Amino acid sequence: MSSLLSKENFLKIGEYVYRKSGIFLEEDKHYEKLSKYVNKRVLELEVDNFRKYFYKLRFEDKDGSEFQELMNGVTVNETYFFREKDQFETLVNKVLPELHKNLPVSRPIRILSSPCSTGEEPYSIILHIIEEGTVVEQRDIEVVGIDIDSTVIKKAQVAKYTDRAVHAIPKDILAKWFRKKALGYELCDDLQGSVDFQVVNIFDKEQMRKLGKFDVIFSRNMLIYFDDASRKEVVMTFYDMLNPDGYVLLGHAEYMSRIVSVFTAKKVDNTLIYQK
Ligand SMILES: C[S@@+](CC[C@H](N)C(=O)[O-])C[C@H]1O[C@@H](n2cnc3c(N)ncnc32)[C@H](O)[C@@H]1O
Known part of the structure; x- marks a missing residue:
């Protein structure tokens, strides 16, 4: 045809x-x-x-x-576990300890993976938090994953992954938290359901508002598909959704300072993070 x-x-x-x-x-x-x-x-x-x-x-x-x-x-859904892993390390070594110190223990720390594609990013967040251990032992941490593509959200909920998707996970962590299947790997039962996955268009203000406020927003490898006007709109939506002193983490090829000046950029080791 x-x-x-x-x-x-x-x-x-x-x-x-x-x-x-x-x-x-x-x-x-x-x-x-x-x-x-x-x-x-x-x-x-x-x-x-x-x-x-x-x-x-x-x-x-x-x-x-x-x-x-x-x-x-x-949509382009390319992703894998532990992609750009410096940022997960910055989350557990710097961002979470700081938030934990400053926020009342009675309320959960909330993290948004936006966009999450097939779930590798939010599950990598969970794996880092659990492996680090100290903050999660002392308070609740909620992780929400959103994407505009309903097929990737369904796959994230099933949590079955190819060898390629898990290739960057260290062997001991893979063995601990995944079951080997005839084809690929499946996330263990304890971690199934640990992320709240939802189909959400980032430009839909009403859907975004319903997700509530967050302390950390990961937004990696999506802004590269937008032009500056759309990037600005998204980043300002994140600003509104963050609690005071909350953080945004972008992909390695993505920058905020050229688009908006409302965040303070901080360099932690090799990672740039943006604080409200
Ligand atoms: C390349 S993936 C990035 C996944 C993950 N953050 C990572 O870095 O590995 C980009 C994702 O952005 C999603 N996306 C694109 N436009 C979107 C929008 N307007 N709202 C929500 N998700 C969107 C796509 O469906 C795709 O799954």
Whole structure:
């Protein structure tokens, strides 16, 4: 089947995706993937051209399921356990001890992994917290993981991983917290359910508000897909969602200072962290 997505239609749907999700689709990087997706969807929906599909997407998608399908088709979900692990070490060696000292023990410390993809990042947070041990023995810590893509959230909840996903976990930790399966690994029962996973679009202010306030927000390897205006919007949402003195941790290739000046940047070992 030849492509139903002309370059002009690519721009139209790209503009729509950008407005709703902040994801900036570039012709040289995304045209092929989106074009295949639109062809597949047009067949499945039994509409015969792009115009009808785009109409359905914009005006007949009352429950948001068509938009959800589209997002599941265009997101880049690359992740693995212990990715950019300096930041998990900074969390347990610097950030958590400081928060623990300053916050009443009666209330939990809350950490958001935004976006979490298939769960490797929030589970890496949990593994570091448990392995470090001291703070979690003295108070509750809650970890929430969110992503716009409902297929990755389902996978995160099942917690079954490929050899590649776990390759960076030290052998002793892998043996302690995972079961080897015929194919790949499964997170042990004790840690299943340790993260509250939810499908949330970071640009949906109402959904974000409902998650409540956090002390630490990990937002790694998502802002790179946004332009500066969207980055600014997301980062200001994080600012509003953080408790006073809370921290944001970004991916290694991502920077805050150029976008907004409301956070104080601190260098801890090799990691830049941003405090409210
Ligand atoms: C490359 S993964 C990063 C996962 C993890 N943070 C890491 O660094 O390994 C980027 C994720 O961002 C999610 N994403 C993109 N736009 C989003 C949005 N508007 N709201 C929530 N999640 C979004 C994608 O679905 C994808 O799973």
